[in-house]
Amino acid sequence: MELNEIVITKAIIDRFSQKFMEYTEVDVAIVGSGPAGLVAAWFLAKAGKKVAIFERKLSIGGGMWGGGMMFNEIVVQEEGKEILDLFGIKTREYEPGYYTADSVEAVTTICSHAVKAGARVFNCMSVEDVIIREGRVTGLVITWSPVEMAGLHVDPLSIFAEHIIDATGHDTEVLRVIERKADIVLNTETGSILGERSMWADKAERLTIENTKEICPGVFVTGMAANAAFGGPRMGPVFGGMLLSGKKVAELITSEEGSPFEVFESELLAEKYFITEPEDTVSIGIGSGLFDERLGIKYGVEPTEGMAALARKRGVNVKIGTAENVPYEDEKFGTVLLGTVLSYVKDRKKAVSEAYRILKHNGHVVVSFLAREGSYAMMYDLAYIRRSHDPETAPKDPYPIKFIEETNWCSTREVTDLLKDAGFVDLKYIQTLTRHPKYTNDEVEEPTEGYDRGDYIVVQGRKP
Known part of the structure; x- marks a missing residue:
């Protein structure tokens, strides 16, 4: 041929x-x-x-x-x-x-x-x-x-x-x-x-x-x-x-394990429940702005320039400052989001007081946190003591140990007392991550009212 x-x-x-x-x-x-x-x-x-x-x-x-x-x-x-x-x-x-x-x-x-x-x-x-x-x-x-x-x-x-x-x-x-x-x-x-x-x-x-x-x-x-x-x-x-x-x-x-981002989506849904006017909301301790971009928030406060730069890339107007010293005038916003920041600040009482100061009358503070009484916080504390996560109990991609070292978990009772002492009224609670940490990645969880079952709690309070 x-x-x-x-x-x-x-x-x-x-x-x-x-x-x-x-x-x-x-x-x-x-x-x-x-x-x-x-x-x-x-x-x-x-x-x-x-x-x-x-x-x-x-x-x-x-x-x-x-x-x-x-x-x-x-x-x-x-x-x-x-x-x-x-x-x-x-x-x-x-x-x-x-x-x-x-x-x-x-x-x-x-x-x-x-x-x-x-x-x-x-x-x-x-x-x-x-x-x-x-x-x-x-x-x-x-x-x-x-x-x-x-x-x-x-x-x-x-x-x-x-x-x-x-x-x-x-x-x-x-x-x-x-x-x-x-x-x-x-x-x-x-x-x-x-x-x-x-x-x-x-x-x-x-x-x-x-x-x-x-x-x-x-x-x-x-x-x-x-x-x-x-x-x-x-x-x-x-x-x-x-x-x-x-x-x-x-x-x-x-594998049949879910993505670590299922936890993110569950937490996002819980915060979104109370963020009804994102254009009039400021996020304190905004970090990279990952949550806030999805929530539609346009204003933020962040102590580190590196993280602030990432949030700005997401379209958020970020000022450098801390939760205890917020660089905004009195009665500026309709909603203040304290997204897990109370677990990292030195003076929680001052941080809540600052949120109260920059809120308009009848405005709302929204506080999210991993509850100290919950299984997540207990699991992380045990991992910190052991210096490693237990693969049999930990979720997929848990917090690095170095992040846990800087964390001081809040209890639901403590957050409730902080908000009431600052003058907030009409407190409402939303919870998510109600399954064992090992299985919270399996699917996105819809938030439910209350704080008695969830590891991730979101509290809303009104400034009268």
């Missing part, structure tokens, strides 16, 4: 087009084809998920190809060896607890298994933007990497994904697009990418797995991208944490 060049060309165009069309809507889009991304793809595809991997380079494998300084051998610990064993990748013990493997065999074998399980790899494609709907990242905007490298002005294309995984390593490419172009605060200490720290292999391996989580609605981080996002150190040419991180992110997506 004489080969025909046009038939060859048509075959490539036709078959690629079919494949690309089929994967414009997927269950999971993985950006980056390093070890964490490839392992995640295999586990997800085996679980029946429709998975697409987008890799900006021509080759897959990320940093694993080069081993250490282009010596194409990698090191894994015992737990990492178990992942390689799943793929039938040969390992050899070097010293007790240290195993080596050929990096080329590891990359090609894992990728082959992922593709045979149903995942599809689209190489030479870069993510230049994301699609956001109702505060959730729902898709990727992609272009050819050579187009991006050449700086050509060519419009990109889009794909839809139920879940997105940033597996781009040190560069955290998806998160940087979100940070640069979207009004979404990340689930980190500052609401932004913290950046990787200097090499510390043992600590980095542990933190890579710990930091593998949903970092904003619809987006997960895995591998080195997880450490770079949450400020963890790099680990060098040891890859056990990467492999285990890929497995964990797949488990998070396929």
Whole structure:
């Protein structure tokens, strides 16, 4: 048979087009084809998920190809060896607890298994933007990497994904697009990418797995991208944490556990119950403005310039100040929101007095807090004593220990007395997070009246 060049060309165009069309809507889009991304793809595809991997380079494998300084051998610990064993990748013990493997065999074998399980790899494609709907990242905007490298002005294309995984390593490419172009605060200490720290292999391996989580609605981080996002150190040419991180992110997506943002939505609904005129409301201790943007609040007070800057990006007019010294004149607002701030201020009585001062007559104060008598506060106090969370009782992505150190929980009785002593009347109570903390992520909870069952309480008081 004489080969025909046009038939060859048509075959490539036709078959690629079919494949690309089929994967414009997927269950999971993985950006980056390093070890964490490839392992995640295999586990997800085996679980029946429709998975697409987008890799900006021509080759897959990320940093694993080069081993250490282009010596194409990698090191894994015992737990990492178990992942390689799943793929039938040969390992050899070097010293007790240290195993080596050929990096080329590891990359090609894992990728082959992922593709045979149903995942599809689209190489030479870069993510230049994301699609956001109702505060959730729902898709990727992609272009050819050579187009991006050449700086050509060519419009990109889009794909839809139920879940997105940033597996781009040190560069955290998806998160940087979100940070640069979207009004979404990340689930980190500052609401932004913290950046990787200097090499510390043992600590980095542990933190890579710990930091593998949903970092904003619809987006997960895995591998080195997880450490770079949450400020963890790099680990060098040891890859056990990467492999285990890929497995964990797949488990998070396929498990029946809810998102940590279900708790956020439950708390938001409770606060929204009393915020009826957001344009005439000021939020004291506004932080990054995540709640307040969703509530429609346009004014805020925040002691730190960094957080104030994030809130301003969300369209809130923020003044620098504290709850005990609010930089607004008397009788300025119809509603004052003290959103969990009483758990962090030094002088609660002064903070409530300031809220009373800047309220108009017949205006309302709204105070939200995790109740000291509730199971959440007790669980966090126990974690602080132990210096770690109990995975059997803690919710998904609980407060970091360092945040708990700065917290002094309020009881419902204490807040009630503070409001009454300041002169507020007609107190009303709303509660949410009524399930055990372990299960509060399962679904968004509608608030109910009262304070006898919920861990998150919102109180409204009127200034006569």
